[in-house]
Amino acid sequence: MAWTNSKDRALRERAQAVIPNGMYGHQSVMLLPDDYPQFFSRGEGAYMWDADGNRYLDLLCGYGPNLFGYGHKAIDDAYVARLRGGDTLTGPGPAMVELAEAMVGMVSHADWAMFCKNGTDATTMAMMVARNHTKKKTIVLAKGAYHGAAPWCTPLKNGVTEADRANQVFYDYNDVESLEAAVKAAGGDLAAIFASPIKHDAFIDQEAPSPEYARRARELCDEHGALLIVDDVRAGLRLARDCSWSLVGVKPDLSSWGKAIANGHPISALLGAEAFRMAAATIYVTGSFWFSAAPMEAALVTLGLVRDTDYLERTIALGERLRAGLDEAAGRHGFGLRQTGPAQLPLIMFEDDADFAKGYAWCDALIRRGVYMHPWHNMFICAAMTEADIDFAVEAGDDAFKAIKAAGKLEPATKLQILHQHAAE
Amino acid sequence: MAWTNSKDRALRERAQAVIPNGMYGHQSVMLLPDDYPQFFSRGEGAYMWDADGNRYLDLLCGYGPNLFGYGHKAIDDAYVARLRGGDTLTGPGPAMVELAEAMVGMVSHADWAMFCKNGTDATTMAMMVARNHTKKKTIVLAKGAYHGAAPWCTPLKNGVTEADRANQVFYDYNDVESLEAAVKAAGGDLAAIFASPIKHDAFIDQEAPSPEYARRARELCDEHGALLIVDDVRAGLRLARDCSWSLVGVKPDLSSWGKAIANGHPISALLGAEAFRMAAATIYVTGSFWFSAAPMEAALVTLGLVRDTDYLERTIALGERLRAGLDEAAGRHGFGLRQTGPAQLPLIMFEDDADFAKGYAWCDALIRRGVYMHPWHNMFICAAMTEADIDFAVEAGDDAFKAIKAAGKLEPATKLQILHQHAAE
Numbered sequence: 001m002a003w004t005n006s007k008d009r010a011l012r013e014r015a016q017a018v019i020p021n022g023m024y025g026h027q028s029v030m031l032l033p034d035d036y037p038q039f040f041s042r043g044e045g046a047y048m049w050d051a052d053g054n055r056y057l058d059l060l061c062g063y064g065p066n067l068f069g070y071g072h073k074a075i076d077d078a079y080v081a082r083l084r085g086g087d088t089l090t091g092p093g094p095a096m097v098e099l100a101e102a103m104v105g106m107v108s109h110a111d112w113a114m115f116c117k118n119g120t121d122a123t124t125m126a127m128m129v130a131r132n133h134t135k136k137k138t139i140v141l142a143k144g145a146y147h148g149a150a151p152w153c154t155p156l157k158n159g160v161t162e163a164d165r166a167n168q169v170f171y172d173y174n175d176v177e178s179l180e181a182a183v184k185a186a187g188g189d190l191a192a193i194f195a196s197p198i199k200h201d202a203f204i205d206q207e208a209p210s211p212e213y214a215r216r217a218r219e220l221c222d223e224h225g226a227l228l229i230v231d232d233v234r235a236g237l238r239l240a241r242d243c244s245w246s247l248v249g250v251k252p253d254l255s256s257w258g259k260a261i262a263n264g265h266p267i268s269a270l271l272g273a274e275a276f277r278m279a280a281a282t283i284y285v286t287g288s289f290w291f292s293a294a295p296m297e298a299a300l301v302t303l304g305l306v307r308d309t310d311y312l313e314r315t316i317a318l319g320e321r322l323r324a325g326l327d328e329a330a331g332r333h334g335f336g337l338r339q340t341g342p343a344q345l346p347l348i349m350f351e352d353d354a355d356f357a358k359g360y361a362w363c364d365a366l367i368r369r370g371v372y373m374h375p376w377h378n379m380f381i382c383a384a385m386t387e388a389d390i391d392f393a394v395e396a397g398d399d400a401f402k403a404i405k406a407a408g409k410l411e412p413a414t415k416l417q418i419l420h421q422h423a424a425e
Numbered sequence: 426m427a428w429t430n431s432k433d434r435a436l437r438e439r440a441q442a443v444i445p446n447g448m449y450g451h452q453s454v455m456l457l458p459d460d461y462p463q464f465f466s467r468g469e470g471a472y473m474w475d476a477d478g479n480r481y482l483d484l485l486c487g488y489g490p491n492l493f494g495y496g497h498k499a500i501d502d503a504y505v506a507r508l509r510g511g512d513t514l515t516g517p518g519p520a521m522v523e524l525a526e527a528m529v530g531m532v533s534h535a536d537w538a539m540f541c542k543n544g545t546d547a548t549t550m551a552m553m554v555a556r557n558h559t560k561k562k563t564i565v566l567a568k569g570a571y572h573g574a575a576p577w578c579t580p581l582k583n584g585v586t587e588a589d590r591a592n593q594v595f596y597d598y599n600d601v602e603s604l605e606a607a608v609k610a611a612g613g614d615l616a617a618i619f620a621s622p623i624k625h626d627a628f629i630d631q632e633a634p635s636p637e638y639a640r641r642a643r644e645l646c647d648e649h650g651a652l653l654i655v656d657d658v659r660a661g662l663r664l665a666r667d668c669s670w671s672l673v674g675v676k677p678d679l680s681s682w683g684k685a686i687a688n689g690h691p692i693s694a695l696l697g698a699e700a701f702r703m704a705a706a707t708i709y710v711t712g713s714f715w716f717s718a719a720p721m722e723a724a725l726v727t728l729g730l731v732r733d734t735d736y737l738e739r740t741i742a743l744g745e746r747l748r749a750g751l752d753e754a755a756g757r758h759g760f761g762l763r764q765t766g767p768a769q770l771p772l773i774m775f776e777d778d779a780d781f782a783k784g785y786a787w788c789d790a791l792i793r794r795g796v797y798m799h800p801w802h803n804m805f806i807c808a809a810m811t812e813a814d815i816d817f818a819v820e821a822g823d824d825a826f827k828a829i830k831a832a833g834k835l836e837p838a839t840k841l842q843i844l845h846q847h848a849a850e
Contacts, residue, residue, distance in 0.1 A: 011522050018525035020537050020702050025711025027516050039519050043511030051519055060515040065713060070511055080505050086468030086495055088689035090485040090797060091452050094464050094476055097436050100443035112445050117542040117691060118712040128576060128584030137586045149711045150575065151553060156709035159553030161562045163591035233713070259713050264513035266542060266691045266714035277445050284581035286450025286574045287543040288490060288658070288684050289691035372515060 003368045007051040008037045025149070026063055031415050032375070033364040043070030045384040048372070056372035057389055057396075059346075061380035064234050064259035068305055069384025075263045078301045082294040093293030095300060102303045103261075103271060107243050109251040110271035114280060116290050119233035120148030122256035122268045123194075125285050127152070129254060129272065130192035130227040133279035137166075138186040141194045142173040144201045147231050167191075173199045174213045183220045190226040193217050195252075197235045197244030198341065203376045205349070206341030214250040221253070227276065233258040233268065238315070238345055238380065241306055243271075262299035311383035312344075318390050319343030319381045325394030333401035344381040348373065355412035358404065365400035376416070428793045432476040433462045450574070451488055456840050457800070458789040468495030470809040473797070481797035482814055482821075484771075486805035489659050489684035493730055494809025500688045503726045507719040518718030520725060527728045528686075528696060532668050534676040535696035539705060541715050544658035545573030547681035547693045548619075550710050552577070554679060554697065555617035555652040558704035562591075563611035566619045567598040569626045572656050592616075598624045599638045608645045615651040618642050620677075622660045622669030623767065628801045630774070631766030639675040646678070652701065658683040658693065663740070663770055663805065666731055668696075687724035736808035737769075743815050744768025744806045750819030758826035769806040773798065780837035783829065790825035801841070 015038070016022040021030065022038075029036040037050035046069060048058045061067070068075065082093070100113040116122055127139055147153045151164035167189070171182035173196070183190055195217055199207035221228040230245050230252040236259065240246050243255045253276055258268030266289070272280055305311060320343040330337045335358065336351030350358040359375035366373050371393050373379060404410060440463070441447040446455065447463075454461040462475035471494060473483045486492070493500065507518070525538040541547055552564055572578045576589035592614070596607035598621070608615055620642055624632035646653040655670050655677040662685045665671050678701055683693030691714070697705055730736060745768040755762045760783065761776030775783040784800035791798050796818050798804060829835060 011519055014526070015522045018522065018529045018537055020539060020697075020706035023517070024539060024706070025709070025715060027711070027716045029516070038516055039522070040511065040514045040516045041518060043514045048511060048514050050516075058515055062513045062515050063713065065513045070514065071509060076508055079508065083501055083504065084496060086465065086473060088487045088490045088691075089465045089468045089473050089495065090483055090487050091454070091463055091465045091475075092448070093466060094436055097440045097443065097464070101439070104443045112443055114445060114449060117714065118546070120712060121543070124575060130584075131586065132584035137588075149709055150549060152576070154709045156707075159555075159557035159704070159708040161556065161592060163562075163588040166588035166591075167586060264714075264717075266513075266717065266720075268713070272445075279584070281445035281449070282581075283584040284450070284574055284579045286452070287545060288488065288693070289542065289689075290450060291452045292689075292691065295691075 011039045033360050045069040058372045059379040061382045065264040066382050067260035068263050075298050075301045079294045079298040082297040087294040088292040092291040095293050095296040099296045107271050111274040114270045116268045119258035119268050120150050122270045123147045125270045126229045126254045126256050128283045129280045133276050134191045136189045136191040138189040139192045140169050140182045143170045145196045174210050176216045190224045192227040192229050194229045200378050206347045211248050214248040218250045227253040230255045262295045263302045265295040265298040267295040315344040315381040318385050321390045326397050329398035333405050345378050347378040357410040357412045360413040361404040361410045362400050365403045369396040371396045436464045458785050470494040483797045484804040486807045490689040491807050492685035493688050500723050500726045504719045504723040507722040512719040513717040517716040520718050520721040524721045536699040537702050539695045541693045544683035544693050545575050547695045548572045550695045551654045551679045551681050553708045554705045558701050559616045561614045561616040563614040564617045565594050565607045568595045570621045599635050601641045615649045617652040617654050619654045625803050631772045636673045639673040643675045652678040655680045687720045688727045690720040690723040692720035740769040740806040743810050746815045751822050754823035758830050770803050772803040782835040782837045785838040786829040786835045787825050790828045794821040796821045
C-alpha cells in the first residue's frame, strides 16, 4: 500500500479552523517537513500509526514519555484499576505516599518529593523553593537550555514581559569561566543555578556535562548559599536509575522530573534535599489534577520496572547499534553524520547542512519508509524496541540516504530559516 | 462500625517523612479540622471512601472535577479505550480536533481552543495572549480572586518576587468605581481585565456578578483595546452550557476552562474569539502531556452529557433542596447560616462565627456522620447526587447542629487564625 496522508490533511484543515495555527507547542509539525503527519490514531510498543493508518517505528517516543513502550500492559493495568476505583477525588490516594517513598528511595540526593503535572510545574516550583529558601532572587541558567514554557522560561518571547525575565543571568553550558562570570554578575543575590543534566538543546550538537563544570556549579552554590537545580524532566530515568548527575558524581539540591516517570501518564515531580524541606513546605503550589491517584499507581509500576529490569543497559545497547549502523550506511552513500548525545537520547544531524536541507530530506524519506525521526530535536530509545526494530531503522535509513543522493539538489528547510530569522530580530 | 482514622493517621505519618509538611496545595487538610481524612481509597458516583473505609457523600467533588459522578462509566470507558489504543504519542489524536470543534460549538464567544493540563496553564496563556495581542503589559484583577498557583498569581507570596507581580492592578469585584479606578491606574498600558464568573473567593460570602459590573468590564476593555478574560476554570459547566457570563449577557474575549470538562480527567483549555487567534498562534506554550488523547476522548463524552442531559437543572434543584433543608435545620437548633453562591456551588458558613469555631465543629461532626463538607471553600453539587443523598446530608446536618449545640463552648479554628495572621504580616 502506498504511503498517503489524505486523512491527516483533512484533519489539519479542520484543525486550522478551531486551533490557532492548526496546532501549537512541541508536537506541532509546523517546523518539520510538509508531509509529516500531525495526527496519530494508535500506539503499541515501539510503534505508532498515523491517522491514515501508516505505521512508524517511533524514535521520538512522545518526546520522552514513552520509556517502556506505548500501551505497556502492567503500567496501564495499574492506571485503569485505580481509575475504576477512584482517581481524581477530594484527596490523594495512599499511592502518593508510596510514590514519594519510591522516588526518595531511588534518587540519592532526595529526601522529599512533590508531584505536579507539567515539567514546567516542577521547574517553576524549583525556582520558587530556591527563592523562598535563600530570600534571594537571581537564577543563573544556561543559554538556550529548555526549562519549560511558562513566561519566565518559554523559548519565544511573544506575550512575555521584561519583568517575567527579571533576575536571570545566563552562562554557556560546560564553560566554567562563563558560569563563574554569571554567578559574579548575580552579585550577592544568587538563589540558584539551573543545569540540564546534559546539553540537549534543539538545533545543535548535544554535549555531556564536563565533570569540571558540574563540580564547579556545586561549589559555587555552596559558596553562595544558593541551590543547585538539575532539570531532569527530559532525560530522567534515561541515563541513570538516579538523578542524571549521579553519573558525574554531583548531587544537586533539587531535581525536576516528568515525561517518563509514569511511562506517558500525566505526572511530574520535584525532589529535594532535607535542608530545603521547610522552603518547599511554605510555597503555595497546586493544580486541579495534581493529586489524582491513577498516574501515581502507574508511576509506581514504572519505577518498579526501572529498578528490576535491564531497560537502561538495553536502551544504551540499542542506541549504539542504531548509531553504528547509520554511520556506516551514511558513509556508504557519501554522507557524514553528526550523531551526538548519549546513544539512548540520540540527535542525528548531517555534516555540511547549515540549511537543514539534507536532514529534512532524509527524515522525509524515512517517514515514507515507516520510521519517524526528527531533524533537529533529540530522540529517545525505548525499552520496547528490539534489535530487529533498530535494524529496520538502519535499513530504512540506508534506503533514505540512497534516495536523497539520487534526488540531487535538496531544498533548504525554509520554515526553519524563517524561525531563525524571527529569533534573531 | 465506629468511625476511625487510624490508617489515615499512619499514612500521614509516613507522608510527613517524604512530602514537605506531609501534603501541599488545595487538597492538604492542614487548614481543616484535625480529624479530616487526608487520604482516600475509593470513589463511586457521589461518594468517596477514605483510607480507613469510611464512606462520605462528597460535597467537594474533588474540588470541582467531579460533575457527573466518580467513575462515570461512559466517560471512563472512552478514556480507557483510547488509553489502550494510544494516548500520549508523538502527536495528538483526531479527538483534539473534535474537542476543539465541540468547545467552540458550545461556547458562544469562542472561535478557537487550545488545550493544556492545569487551570493555571489556561489563565497564564490568557495573560500571554492578551499581552501579545495588545503589546501592553498591565492586567487588572479582582482582589482575593484565585486564578491559579504560578508565581504571578499564587495566593501566598513565599518564593515569589516583586517582578513576578509587576504590571498588576487590583479592583474590588462587583465595584464599578473600583474597576474604573484600576483601569485608570493602568494608564495607557491595559492588556486585560480578569474576572471570575462569580465571586468564589475562600473564607467570604460568594457573590453573583452584577450586570453593571460585567457590562462595564466589557466596555472598558473595548474602550482601551484590552481583552476581557473570564476565568471559568472552577465554575465552568456548573452555571451554564456556555461561558458563565452568558448568564449576564457579556461575551469575554478569552475564557479559561478546566476542572470538570473531562469529569476528572486531566485537561484544561483556553478559548478565544477570532480577533485574538493570531496572538494565540504566536505564543509558545506546551507541556509533555497536553496532547494526550485519552482525556480529550473523555472530554468529548462529558460535553455530550452536558448537551444532552438535564444535569444542570438537576444540580440546581438539588442545591436548592440542600440549602432549604439546612436552613430549616439550622434554625431549629438556633443557628443562622450564611449560605451563599449559586445553589449548585454552595458555600456554607455560620452567622456570628468570625473564628470559624461553629463551622469547624459542624464540619467535624458531619465527617463522623458520613458527609464531607468544607468550612470555608465553595462546594459542588454533582449530577450523580439524588434527592435521597441530599436528604441524607440534611439529616446528618441536623444531627450535627444538635451535637455542636450540646457541646457548648466550641474551640476557635486556631490553624486558620495562624494563616490569617501570616497573611496580614
